Amino acid sequence: MHSFQDLTIQFGKHFSKEHFPQQPHKLYAGAKHILEIGGKRIRPVLCLMGNELFDEIHPDSYEVGTAVELFHNFTLVHDDIMDKAPLRRNKPTVHTLYGDSAAILAGDVMLINVYEHLNKVQPHYKQKLLAAFNKAAIEVCEGQQFDMDFEEMEPEQVKYDDYVNMIALKTSVLLAASLKMGAIIGGGSDYNQQHLYEFGKNIGIAFQIQDDYLDAFGDPEKFGKQQGGDILVNKKTFLLLKALELCNPAQHTKLKELLASNPDDKVAQVLELFHDCQVDAWAEREKERFQEIALKHLESIAVLSARKQPLMELADYLLKREH
Amino acid sequence: MHSFQDLTIQFGKHFSKEHFPQQPHKLYAGAKHILEIGGKRIRPVLCLMGNELFDEIHPDSYEVGTAVELFHNFTLVHDDIMDKAPLRRNKPTVHTLYGDSAAILAGDVMLINVYEHLNKVQPHYKQKLLAAFNKAAIEVCEGQQFDMDFEEMEPEQVKYDDYVNMIALKTSVLLAASLKMGAIIGGGSDYNQQHLYEFGKNIGIAFQIQDDYLDAFGDPEKFGKQQGGDILVNKKTFLLLKALELCNPAQHTKLKELLASNPDDKVAQVLELFHDCQVDAWAEREKERFQEIALKHLESIAVLSARKQPLMELADYLLKREH
Known part of the structure; x- marks a missing residue:
């Protein structure tokens, strides 16, 4: 069994590699930038922990962890465009550096790459893993839309339960799915x-x-x-x-x-x-x-x-x- | 064996259903709109033809065809934002109707849905199918970026071979991959x-x-x-x-x-x-x-x-x- 801190270090080593090719430069420079400005990598570590709750960590958990971390960063790139955010982690956002079009496309290519990693796992649980991932990924998009809808409403118009649901979709289901995918790999x-x-x-x-x-x-x-x-x-x-x-x-x-x-x-x-x-x-x-x-x-x-x-x-x- | 025209009708029947839920309205209304304004559905039909070149059409070809058609429409939604296009097929584009943010997100959720369909195919060729699809999908994004890069260059600066490569990536590889995926399903x-x-x-x-x-x-x-x-x-x-x-x-x-x-x-x-x-x-x-x-x-x-x-x-x- 490993602590959260141990697994963060281990995943960090695995993840610190070149994820994308050089060309077209403007497309991949944005994708590289968002990964380079860091992050706690909490979702992939949850995946490793979900795996280790039931069994020794299987290499597939690193693939799924990479997929989940890429997905999370894809959402940051697109959310920052929607929010017109100039900075993230005190660095310029992708669209600020490369323009909205290249940032939209960088997010898209990151999302496709997510599935390149998910496609590497063992066949016997691939269907379940993809289903768990897709459900969460769709919910994250829905949460983002509800969030934008709520922004346009007066605060009294937003019902508390709807707000909790939005927060759950936008921020929690991906954490939950990361643990679950680890559990699937671990045989839970x-x-x-x-x-x-x-x-x-x-x-x-x-x-x-x-x-x-x-x-x-x-x-x-x-x-x-x-x-x-x-x-x-x-x-x-x-x-x-x-x-x-x-x-x-x-x-x-x-x-x-x-x-x-x-x-x-x-x-x-x-x-x-x-x-x-x-x-x-x-x-x-x-x-x-x-x-x-x-x-x-x-x-x-x-x-x-x-x-x-x-x-x-x-x-x-x-x-x-x-x- | 079926003609192209026959298969277009057959796929059209399969595809003319509700693809998305009702809520959040702004998210899914855009996705529904782009599907409702039509299209020749040529890519899914290529998938059916690739299958039938080798064997009877398997239901998986309809799933993969649906995935490819959703992907194609996702690219239209995002490309129209990048090109600031007001119209497509003489109808308002998704971002014109619902704003850039909802259109970005509608594209994203369509792309995730692509993989819901790809996840339904038989396990024994799922890995190969996903690999063929992902390769083409990544290349389409790369083609779009090269196209945008070329737009900013003087025409003499664009080499002919690079232009052919861009066109192949942006428009041809998805046609090619649609045929190939059909062939994979058909056992070619x-x-x-x-x-x-x-x-x-x-x-x-x-x-x-x-x-x-x-x-x-x-x-x-x-x-x-x-x-x-x-x-x-x-x-x-x-x-x-x-x-x-x-x-x-x-x-x-x-x-x-x-x-x-x-x-x-x-x-x-x-x-x-x-x-x-x-x-x-x-x-x-x-x-x-x-x-x-x-x-x-x-x-x-x-x-x-x-x-x-x-x-x-x-x-x-x-x-x-x-x-």
């Missing part, structure tokens, strides 16, 4: 695969709630981001949507006023409102609620507890972070 | 698959030369397009590139002047120049050259001549069209 039963999938999905949602919480209430020194960045751009977050639900009519009017204007102390004022309607305490409970659902699913998996240790540690690491 | 040998692939690739190039020729010299009544449409927008075509190579210095200066200006009789003047440097006769020979290469490959396929009849008829139909 359908029952175990499903519980592992739900573990990953709920950890993902809990993580997103924590991310929203830290953006508002986290220590900017540790979190590494500007405090209240989401508030400044009126981003629809778990906190904002729930605050609009929890607050009294006077607070509601105040919050809407703040969203419509940009006073110098907007962040401080919104945070005060969040405190007053206790959305901070709610967020902590809500995160714990999803975390507990996740851990119940992990408990339900029919393998020795000792094998689950790395996944327990990962959940603790992800959900107790202050940075 | 590697030798036969390869000759069938080359048949398709060379027919595709010949077809493109003819397309360029007809745009310039065709009867606009029969061809259904404005005569000289390519000339009006200075499109790099087989004719233009070869004319620049064949013409004398005086003609070269004249041609460059015409490219840089837009006189009312631009089409007529360019056509006269094309005549004078005999690029029209050259284009007919060049088309025949590729057609002959194609037919030699078809001859080399080790099945009874009678089985090749529908493919011969298709080649004749495609390469003797006046419309």
